[in-house]
Amino acid sequence: MNTLFDKIWDKHVVQVIDDGPTQLYIDRLYCHEVTSPQAFDGLRARGLKCFRPGKIFCMPDHNTPTHDQDKPIEDPVSRKQVEALKRNAEDFGLTYYGMMDKNNGIIHVVGPEKGLSLPGMTIVCGDSHTSTHGAVGALAFGIGTSEVEMVMATQCILQQKPKSMRITINGKLGKCVTAKDVALFLMSKLTTSGATGYFVEYAGSVVENLSMEGRLTLCNLSIEMGARGGFVAPDEITFEYLKGKEFAPKGEDWDKAVSYWKTLRSGGDAVFDKEISFDASEIEPRITYGTNPGMGIGITENIPNIDDIDDAGKDSFVKALNYMGFKPGDNLIGHEVDYVFLGACTNGRIEDFRAFASVVKGRKKAENITAWLVPGSWAVERQIREEGLDKILRDAGFSIRQPGCSACLAMNDDKVPEGKYCVSTSNRNFEGRQGPGARTILASPIVAAAAAVTGVITDPRTLV
Structure with missing residues (x-):
């Protein structure tokens, strides 16, 4: 039986290059102002458009001030980057949520809260903490600027398939112990390179009982263990969180989606390249x-x-x-x-x-x-x-x-x-x-x- 990672990965394979990488279809590309300018310039230089602009969402977050956002940005470098993203989104016909827009925010917060990030998806962004979106049961990972350009132009990416790891945490978290503490605990045990080359599936009673916000925090920090990404199998907590979100399916489409999402689980006999287990009693703030x-x-x-x-x-x-x-x-x-x-x-x-x-x-x-x-x-x-x-x-x-x-x-x-x-x-x-x-x-x-x-x-x- 395949792991959940295998199920989602295999569903998105376009072709496998002999003795080379896999061409993987990407469902969602997020762009912020720091890692996208050169990608847009590359498209212009080659006379290309975005292949599927409806799959791409842009918003500034890194350089935005957290006060007086209704006024011009004082720092010239930050202002230039934010203005460039707006111009690029307009030129290439992409959805753009600018400063003071009610939809704006940190891209890894906005994606899940708007239902743009959904179970079974492949999601990329030119940002290492793209692993956050794995909390909804997606394969989400950060990519480089040249890869951002590749996805813009083809809606695909060339990737070597990572190995699979399952981290199981059972028991009950103690007083004042949160998902952040769980993540910091895992990093101290595995070190910042302990999951290098792996995609991590989080499992066990602790993970199953985390809220969606808690799972987002846990998956966010996967990259800090060296992992390519981290995710949690979708369940009723996932479905309840996503139901009614702006970009989540509606009506009959919702029922069909949930029916499919319920199949997104690793089988009982799934074999991982590496398995690690911990007990919640080991974790304090x-x-x-x-x-x-x-x-x-x-x-x-x-x-x-x-x-x-x-x-x-x-x-x-x-x-x-x-x-x-x-x-x-x-x-x-x-x-x-x-x-x-x-x-x-x-x-x-x-x-x-x-x-x-x-x-x-x-x-x-x-x-x-x-x-x-x-x-x-x-x-x-x-x-x-x-x-x-x-x-x-x-x-x-x-x-x-x-x-x-x-x-x-x-x-x-x-x-x-x-x-x-x-x-x-x-x-x-x-x-x-x-x-x-x-x-x-x-x-x-x-x-x-x-x-x-x-x-x-x-x-x-x-x-x-």
Whole structure:
């Protein structure tokens, strides 16, 4: 019996080149302003049009400011990139959701929430965190700019078929443990290269009980283990999430779609190239201490000692701690931080804002904290207000910014200053990722909220 990965992959094979890659049909291409300009220029140079423009959706997110979006972008580079995407979308007849458009947001948040990302699809974007869309039961993966051009021109891509891995997590998650903690736990166990060359299927009772937002977070971080992508088999939670979405099937088409989607499962005798299992009891709220997402610990644990690190990794371990200003063996609870960032394609959804608000409700933002709370889309921003979360956050001393990638990466105005510590719900803690010299501590929205009201790294279980 084939794995779910095999079922979707095989259905999209156009042809297999002898001793070469597979030509794979692509159902959906997403484009943002950073990785698409050269692709559009390539089409122009060859006198080509987009083969199936109705399959392509464009929106700016990386360079967009999270304030005053109704005004011209001040940074000339960011403004040029955003304007180029708009012009290219118009020239090639593509759907474009610009700044202040009610449909705009981070592309990996907007796709699922509008029902553009559906089970059984192949989905690509010139962005590594395209794996996010795998949460709906799709094969979604990031591609390079030359490949973006290839998909625009042919609606196909040449790919070597990855190997398959299943990660099973059973049991029940503990207090204040979220999908983000599960992902950070997996990265610490597998390392940032442990899934290289694989497409990961997430399974087990923990995954089955995750909300759609939780699954999106988990799949988002697949790339941080080196995986080509990650996905979850569609089920009733998937169908309930997608039902009624703008681009989801309607009426009889919906019934037919669900009937097909229910077949999208790995068989009981499916054989994976690699299988790994974990128990939920091993996972507590987590934080990172280093400069890659795999350098993480449970929030009550200590940073490893130098003797616990393999010889090959000692130099990079020491370098990372020097950058972060930490020492081997340190416990980070009580360590003062300066910034808190809630948002990104990892944790910028409504469930993440609900979780953050549940912790800060009735409390006040710590005076030493600068907080950036950034919805992943205008739809999320509207829901925050409809649910009254904005009032809870405002009463606690927080304000909500406009949608965008924001402080996930230093491509817009939201940069963490040199030497400052930021507890961040984003996906990467590389040197300079949030700004030159910035020190990033990855965490869940709940851990971020605990830091925001105490001013220090705090075990949220002591507050909730």
